[in-house]
Amino acid sequence: MSAETPASREVPQDNRFKIWRQTRPFWAGLFTLLGGLPIAYLPYGDMRLGNITLAMKTTAGSSALIIGVLLITLGLTMWFHPIVRVFAGVASIILGLVSIPVSNFGGLLVGFLLALVGGGMSIAWAPAPPVEEVLDSEDDGEGEASAETEALWADGIPEQREAEHHSTETTIDANGGRNSAG
Secondary structure: OOOOOOHHHOOOHHHHHHHHHHOOOHHHHHHHHHHHHHHHHOOOOEEEEOOEEEEOOOOOHHHHHHHHHHHHHHHHHHHHOHHHHHHHHHHHHHHHHHHHHHOHHHHHOHHHHHHHHHHHHHHHOOOOOOHHHHHHHHHHHHOOOOHHHHHHHHHOHHHHHHHHHHHHOEEEOOOOOEEEOO
16 A cells, blocks of 8 residues: 555455456356357367267358357457447347357357347446445435545535535526526
8 A cells, every 4th residue: 555545445355356347247258258168169079978979060160169269259358348348249149149050059059048148238237336436425325424525614615615506506487588596
């Protein structure tokens, strides 16, 4: 901690991941990333059930691999660049839809559904209000004044602002004319 950093901005070590997760569309990125795995894997992978080998190879295997890798990349983009979350969400929905004919019914519908859910969550996600605003609204609700508010009251600034506010406040009468209220 330095003299320039207030003590209230320090974050305990156990809450760092929680705060990181809450400041970005974490679950949307996770679903999109997980949706890309079956889409990319199934055209190339073999499943063995005892002595039976199930191979789901398709002629569009490279397309499925590209779609899967792009979905994984979009999931990581949602995590590390949340500013482009709407673009990443729309792109993951489109890639999920394209994966139905290209990649074994969209990774046996598992990857398709995960990509659609992740894309929709990414589009719908909105950042939370900053911590300072939340703390200020909590202080106002409890009736307790913060240190900044107490300092302003001690300097007499709220009275000056209130006087300026009343002197410049105007109203509009029924005829559309402006009348001064102060």
